[in-house]
Amino acid sequence: MVEVVVKITRRNHNAFVHLLAALESQGYDLADVLVTKDLEEIIRAKPKVVLYSFYSQEVDEVKREMEILKSRVNAIFVAGGYHAMAMPKHTLRVLGFDVVVIGEGEEALYNLLFELKKNNYKLGKSLTSVKGLAFYLGDDFIFTGFAKVEDFWRFPPYPEGLKLISPMEISRGCPFGCYYCQTPYAKGFRMRHRPIDQIVKYSRRMKDMRYITPNAFAYGSPGAILKLEKLEALLKALQPLRREGRRLFYGTFPSEVRPEFVTRETVELLVEYTDTRRLAIGAQSGDDAMLKAMHRLHKVEHVVNAVELALEYGLEPVVDFIVGLPGESEESQRKSIELMEWIMKKGGKVRAHYFMPLPGTPWARCRPSPLSEEMKKFLGRMAAEGKIEGSWGVQIQISRRLQKLIDEFYEEPFTYHGIIREVC
Numbered sequence: 001m002v003e004v005v006v007k008i009t010r011r012n013h014n015a016f017v018h019l020l021a022a023l024e025s026q027g028y029d030l031a032d033v034l035v036t037k038d039l040e041e042i043i044r045a046k047p048k049v050v051l052y053s054f055y056s057q058e059v060d061e062v063k064r065e066m067e068i069l070k071s072r073v074n075a076i077f078v079a080g081g082y083h084a085m086a087m088p089k090h091t092l093r094v095l096g097f098d099v100v101v102i103g104e105g106e107e108a109l110y111n112l113l114f115e116l117k118k119n120n121y122k123l124g125k126s127l128t129s130v131k132g133l134a135f136y137l138g139d140d141f142i143f144t145g146f147a148k149v150e151d152f153w154r155f156p157p158y159p160e161g162l163k164l165i166s167p168m169e170i171s172r173g174c175p176f177g178c179y180y181c182q183t184p185y186a187k188g189f190r191m192r193h194r195p196i197d198q199i200v201k202y203s204r205r206m207k208d209m210r211y212i213t214p215n216a217f218a219y220g221s222p223g224a225i226l227k228l229e230k231l232e233a234l235l236k237a238l239q240p241l242r243r244e245g246r247r248l249f250y251g252t253f254p255s256e257v258r259p260e261f262v263t264r265e266t267v268e269l270l271v272e273y274t275d276t277r278r279l280a281i282g283a284q285s286g287d288d289a290m291l292k293a294m295h296r297l298h299k300v301e302h303v304v305n306a307v308e309l310a311l312e313y314g315l316e317p318v319v320d321f322i323v324g325l326p327g328e329s330e331e332s333q334r335k336s337i338e339l340m341e342w343i344m345k346k347g348g349k350v351r352a353h354y355f356m357p358l359p360g361t362p363w364a365r366c367r368p369s370p371l372s373e374e375m376k377k378f379l380g381r382m383a384a385e386g387k388i389e390g391s392w393g394v395q396i397q398i399s400r401r402l403q404k405l406i407d408e409f410y411e412e413p414f415t416y417h418g419i420i421r422e423v424c
């Protein structure tokens, strides 16, 4: 009998693969779990618990689904992920969930499911003993504390009882604290890493070996510095798997690298030990003043150096930019255009994103700056010629929806390390 349904999506797939592995390794029987994207299948399964995980950009769709499911399924609806964590009251009261998991979910979700089963799937006071939850008891909002999982590698990345595979999370947390980014506030400012032997063991399951990390070149370090010997040890240890026919992609989709970590040494490791052809580099702006304002803690010269090094070694640099940043002047935008043009002329690719205020970040309540005529023309021309990647057009609409959501329902988030600074 199905007790728990996981509502899987393209966006939450990787997170749920890892979470299901963590549940299983703590003793949860995955035979009771149905993983599906199909609402009708959820309704037919009559589960006791339905699990969701989503981003703030998805709340309209989640709300529509919840209206359908809540009218037809008598279950406890549990939400995790970045939106639920940053806006639990909105998730509970407006979207209609019963419980929100706040923090890193491996243990919190296991303890929640254990407690619910013990109490015959009734919400009650006993849940106050489970760390990492928010819910309402009557009119009282209960928050049981932020769930931290420092040593996330205690849990394997893939479950045995379900045939699920994804890129593997090898590092978690980020010390940089860029003001638009949710990662450090949800996962902590100290970077932690899955050990090499475990990465090798589970990489066997992937055909193409790909990894999830906030900054692939920071493997083995607390995050802000390069530990070349650790990075090299990891890539070397994966060579037997390459020789068995698997391809190794590193520093590219679905992860990226910070520009100041792109050095001759790191690029040489990529060329020697991996099949990477495209190096994903986060630049975000072509203006040093803007990089400082968004707390990127690197400069334009690092981006230029990273692009030149990648090209010198035959890698295609794919460089991310955000346009419409809070406080971004026409002059700042011109500097970004100049850098983007330079990258494309050299043979690199550019991915342009529009600024989206994300709940749980210091810039959650900041407004995007209007795009200059020059920027609009430039992006339009480049998109028409197929020279620029990225979803900046769609993101303008999403950004407006997020601003409205935050205006209406802003909550002080329960962050990893205390209060998020207000910067605009």
Ligand code: SF4
Pocket (backbone or CB within 6 Å): 174, 175, 176, 177, 178, 181, 182, 183, 184, 214, 215, 258, 282
């Ligand atoms: S954008 Fe990247 S470097 Fe900045 S805080 Fe987020 S994960 Fe860290």
